[in-house]
Amino acid sequence: MSHHIVEVKNLRHVYPDGTEALKGVSFRIHHGESVAIIGANGAGKSTLLLHLNGYHSPTAGEVRIGDFLLSKGTLPGIRRTVGMVFQDPDDQLFMPTVYDDVAFGPLNLGLNGNELERCVADALERVGAAHLAAKAPYHLSGGEKKRVAIATVLSMSPDILVLDEPASGLDPYARRQLIGLLKEFRHTKIFTSHDLDLVLELCQRVILLKEGEVRADGPAAEILRDERLLAECRLEVPLSLQGCPICGKRQG
Numbered sequence: 412m413s414h415h416i417v418e419v420k421n422l423r424h425v426y427p428d429g430t431e432a433l434k435g436v437s438f439r440i441h442h443g444e445s446v447a448i449i450g451a452n453g454a455g456k457s458t459l460l461l462h463l464n465g466y467h468s469p470t471a472g473e474v475r476i477g478d479f480l481l482s483k484g485t486l487p488g489i490r491r492t493v494g495m496v497f498q499d500p501d502d503q504l505f506m507p508t509v510y511d512d513v514a515f516g517p518l519n520l521g522l523n524g525n526e527l528e529r530c531v532a533d534a535l536e537r538v539g540a541a542h543l544a545a546k547a548p549y550h551l552s553g554g555e556k557k558r559v560a561i562a563t564v565l566s567m568s569p570d571i572l573v574l575d576e577p578a579s580g581l582d583p584y585a586r587r588q589l590i591g592l593l594k595e596f597r598h599t600k601i602f603t604s605h606d607l608d609l610v611l612e613l614c615q616r617v618i619l620l621k622e623g624e625v626r627a628d629g630p631a632a633e634i635l636r637d638e639r640l641l642a643e644c645r646l647e648v649p650l651s652l653q654g655c656p657i658c659g660k661r662q663g
């Protein structure tokens with residue numbers, strides 16, 4: 412069975428103002444893979460992720476999650492399978508308290524009482540935000556909001572985790588905590604990031620987008636070492652793979 416395979420075929424997306432953000436993107440991601448979608452600003456990363464649980468509809472092409480072609484009819488089931496963390500946490504947090512925001516999804520899945528409380532506490536604990544449960548989301552700092560947004564998705568126990576720039580705005584400790592958390596998540600992870608050191612640490616595979624097209628798709632360790640390819644796409648080799656500026660020796 413095509414257990415939670417994510418398949419994107421010839422995906423094209425044109426925004427109403429005529430911007431062609433995706434120009435025929437295709438790939439297949441198997442269950443358990445950890446894949447980073449990288450590319451310069453405007454390359455089409457967020458547009459692509461927003462198709463994976465139906466926030467955007469393809470202009471042409473298709474998205475399949477497991478056995479299901481993404482459509483109006485399959486959307487509710489697909490949204491239970493694919494947990495999406497948006498680039499801007501303000502798009503994710505809308506309840507009066509952090510607790511309510513994290514409880515919203517599981518409550519809709521039918522959890523209540525002690526089970527619900529445990530689920531919320533566990534999700535907040537995992538992102539280091541247990542102490543924020545009673546706060547209003549709009550009073551949180553940017554990094555705190557980001558962590559709570561991730562908790563709202565973890566509380567749903569998704570089979571496929573999709574995160575748009577999960578590390579942006581996090582301090583070094585929270586970034587390290589996020590890396591640990593994502594390493595623990597054994598199902599499929601698909602995320603975008605400009606933090607290529609984080610990508611190198613978390614992903615075996617990278618899909619490199621350039622101007623709405625897949626420019627490269629392959630092992631992270633190879634693509635992230637390819638200085639010419641990265642420069643062509645307005646990216647740089649991650650710091651951990653750059654040579655010492657004095658003697659040129661590489662760390663890894």
Ligand SMILES: Nc1ncnc2c1ncn2[C@@H]1O[C@H](COP(=O)(O)OP(=O)(O)OP(=O)(O)O)[C@@H](O)[C@H]1O
Nearest residue numbers: 426428430432450451452453454455456457458459
């Ligand atoms: N609602 C919209 N209407 C029109 N054009 C849009 C819209 N949203 C995005 N775009 C355009 O689509 C292209 C891809 O944008 P997208 O946000 O997917 O890029 P990205 O790779 O995620 O960039 P970043 O690294 O800056 O987050 C850009 O040219 C952008 O200006």
